[in-house]
Amino acid sequence: MYFQSLLRSLLFSPLLPLLFLSSPATTTAQKLDETAFKLKESGYNQYIAPLSQLLPKASVLEVLAATNHDMVALDVLGLGMSYRATRWENSASFNDFGTTSWYPQGISTSADAYDVGTYEGKRVTLVSWYDNRDVPAAENKGVRIAFVDRDKSPDAYRYVLLVEPYSNAGTADFRSVKVHAGGIAWYGNSLYIVDTDNGFRVFDLTQIWKVETGDGIGRKAGGGFSAANYAYVLPQSRTYTPADPPSPGIRFSFVSLDRTTTPDSLVVGEYQPASFTGPRRFVRWSIDYTNRQLITNSAGVATATWAYQVNIDRMQGANSVNGKFYISRSNGGSNGDIISWVPGNLANIAGGALPEGPEDMSYDKTTGTMYTLTEAVNGRYILPFDPTGLP
Template identity: 45%
Template sequence: MKLLAPITTLLYSASVLAQDTRPPDNCDTEDKSRRGADFVLREHEYDPKVPALRAIFAGEGRLVSVADVFNDGNRQMTADATIESTWRWQSGDVDTETWVPQGISTTADALDVGTYEGYDGFIVSWYTNTDGKASSARVSLVNKETLKYRHILLVYPHAEDDFREVPIHAGGVMWYGNTLWVVDTDNGIRVFDMDNIWHVDQGDAVGKNGNGGYSARGYKYVVPQVMWYEWTGDFPFKFSYISLDRTTTPDSLLVGEYREDSADHPIRQVRWDLDYTMRTLKTNVDGLASATWAYCVNVDRAQGAVQVDGTIYISRSNSAVRAGEIFTWTPGGPAVKTQDVRPGPEDLTYDKRTKEVFTLSEHAGNRYIFGIKVSELQP
């Protein structure tokens, strides 16, 4: 006599079937969770051109450290005397239309101790446009003690003795150990090496000059891309922002999408596990990293998200003049608006030392870094 499967087994099989049929490319289902296995990145290993370039700069005494840059700020942020944890960029950066700030991370992301090479600070990404397309990206290292900062151009090795600028929107950044992760909207995530900061000559060109020296759009320092994670899905996914979560085991990163209207496009957040010993994603033998979690999150115009102990905080921009918003969300429940903030809030990051979520505002004339206590973001 053939035995029937236990009821629990049948229920489990039905559950697996339901999971397998949830479409990763739209959110038109009652169950908004998605299979992480449908969101896969391919690891491209360390660029072999980097060591050759490093040797050139090291040989000339032009290899510098993060501490060197933190201690070499040539611009000055100003603290708001009336609002705690609020800082304004200096004139020229606060109002420029050429560069737009996007991503934020901190030394508390980089290392669990909270400081990096003895310094406490922020790192912020910016992009610039040429003919309507992102043509270049830079990051700013902000010394939190002195509020001095300096811009660094992001570059990628073009040859063993040359580099070029990185044409991405740089919508979010995550500092993890000696690596800096920058989202590349349609393509995945690029990884830069904070142990390879190179001091270049003055000059407007980017890369090797005719005299054998190097320049970078007038910037003193560059940091090179060393590897990247390529999006492999056969459906579109926007890598709009990124954040680190040290409250999971293992550490993980969260990536999400900016969309104007969830009625027209799905809006999803996806999580990948990190290998803290290598500062890479956890991959299989084929170099593929499958997400461990994915979810439809219908918060229109979301610019950033960060998870802290299972709660996800989401920033939403509305316009250059209307207040932005912070939403608090626990997966499975509704996203609840818990705070109005300055117009144009962007990427988010969390500092466990002060229990603050930090973000930055992007619109010219109203550009700040500011923090909000998570105790103020409870529904």
């Protein structure tokens, strides 16, 4: 990786308006009252137990052993940056690189899952994709997760469909999870997925189920279960929904795990276009490593531990590392930016450093490597880089 030039601007000072990153109608960057941001934890999904008696289980390692798509390693350039990236399969029979039916969004790795950096000895990356087809809601397949085995050569992956167990006329069943999945965070055996206006959905990686072939999602008329011809499903186990939110409520656009705080924490940020006149914020919630759940009070309410109004337009992802933020920003059909910032200080912008369409971010503390990914059609990559090259 090399880094050429950064534009340092008078931004993020608590005393100055954000003249370049935000709409003129927005206010200055400022710390917010974190106690205004609360999430109510649900109980564990009651329909998982009966379904787990009917469906055979598969482990993460079994899914990785059954990968059926290969990635391609290649060099990708941004302005002043180069990446040894991987791109999704683009073959005559399968084209993730250029499909318009599905779009990649969130990224997390085994270094989020466990502090050692591996999951049961494997280096793994998870990436969320949402169904972008213009179809009736009943036909929408929702979200799939690419399980990428980075110990194979080349990197290889297989999809697992997210499902929500529920009662279908009194019978345990499952259905698709229709969210944008703009950010994900893998923590132990829990996978946190942002639900834009509704907080977090959490999925239990100890309950991956094998299903039969079939176009439908859930119980089949003739018996058994299918998931739009995906071989595996991952069930939603609990939710965290906003409780007495401020106005406007926080937009859960992306999320990342911060292992440099004590306790570990999840950081959520907001994507907003330049035309939006409200705030753009970061909010942090602490997470309990013993049960992989947000830290709550006796009423099951998780209160944020930190919140800040930053007012950066078009934020797509962010990592917080030892108090410093690294933010990906999209610029329509042009290259994206990397912004680095320490709260209360000036920000630095690496303009055009990312390819078109940057999204969520993840940080591997064990190697010092940061990851992001891109969603642009025929420009979809997983991009690792060394953040120490950024001021």
